Amino acid sequence: MLFDRHAAVLHRYAVRRLGPEHAEDVLAEAFTRAFETRHRYESARAEALPWLYGIITNVIGLHRRAEARAYRAMARTGEDPVTAAFDEGVAARVSASATRQRLAAALAKLGRGERDVLLLIAWGDLTYEETARALRVPIGTVRSRLSRARRKVAHALGGVNPVEMSEDHRERL
Amino acid sequence: MNDFDLIKHLRSEVGESEPDALNGARERLLTVMARTPEPRRFRLPVKLRLAGVVAVAAAAAVVIATSPAAPVKPPATGDALPPVSAQNILLVAAASAERTPLGSGAYWHVRKEKDDGGLFTESWTTRDGQRWMRPVPGRDRSVVGKAPSARFWLAPGQGELSIQDIEALPTDPEALKQRVTEMIPTAVDHHDPAFFPLLSLIAELPAPAKVRSAAFRALATVPDVQRVGTVEGGEELMVPDGDQEIRLVVDPETSRVVRANRLPTVGGGVAGANGEHFFKLTTGWTDDFPGVTERGKS
Incomplete structure (x- = not known):
């Protein structure tokens, strides 16, 4: 069953965006929608995961106020309500709180489409093409949204020039 | 960086999602799937269908032509059931259900465990209509919380009952089958409309001995229930259901459903185990209740 193959990965993605309390509802809603529109997927014969990421992205979108509220809380206090239940040791090692606060502030301010693209690629591990398929937008839109999002994040971090980063390090087709 | x-x-400190965290969503998905009527069968264009009929007729002609000496044996009438058929197992279970009272206690307790003994889901329902359950989504798994509703269901989202309604159900198999069929407007999947309600009655619902017994007898008349074989703890039965057949282990001696891969739940959902796994089911009246966990503690 599709659920058993992909639910764990999609659940973790939902937890990262919205926190553990919403994740179960979001996952259930996403798979229900997937079941109801399964004919569309079967006829396309594409890999299922990007399609499912697209559906769960739409469901997460219903909670975007709650999502932004959590980023803003993290930006303000340095405490991330989403990861309160998890071991923070890893994150603390990865980046100082000040950096995380800036990242969170940037995420809170991104447009919905920019955030969806950035996080599908960064957290969902999708390629540009899979992201385009998930969101049903042209691949050029994925590229432009991603570079806009990264420019905003880099700006929030204090003017690191994003151009020095290779734009296509996520492309593995 | x-x-x-x-x-x-x-x-990134958000951990890999544990299988437990997915159970609630799986249950809800299975419930939706069970409530969705089968799509109408794909129909071949008339021309192709006719071609098919011609092909079948031709094949039959060949068989007749090549095996004239094999007389077809007419099916024997009044054949006894094979010694161990699904029907026999259900009838033995019906007999033991009849002489096994449900016991007593303040709470109707339904506990499902995973193969390794870990908790899958658990609920306690009182006669006066209150229910508690665990796990509660998004909380620690040991937390017991109040369930929004304490009603019982005969099938996913259909046939809502109180304990008193369940106790008043007919104790004659035919009458029971008819009653539960009337209570379910839509058959689940392509099953006999009585199938899911009868399964609920023998598995998770607090049905009194005579009603359970009648449910077993009625189930013995529902086509499609097949025996898989003797397994640990009882007899495994199987009901084909597309690519996700229902499998359950019934202990004919105690009449309890002890394991299953998929079952309608007390709360009107469908519980399903991961992949090829089964979950263990324990049901009964008890006075043993761990109490509600205060918000913020666990």
């Missing part, structure tokens, strides 16, 4: 890597690591 560049901006992208920083984003990538943000919230």
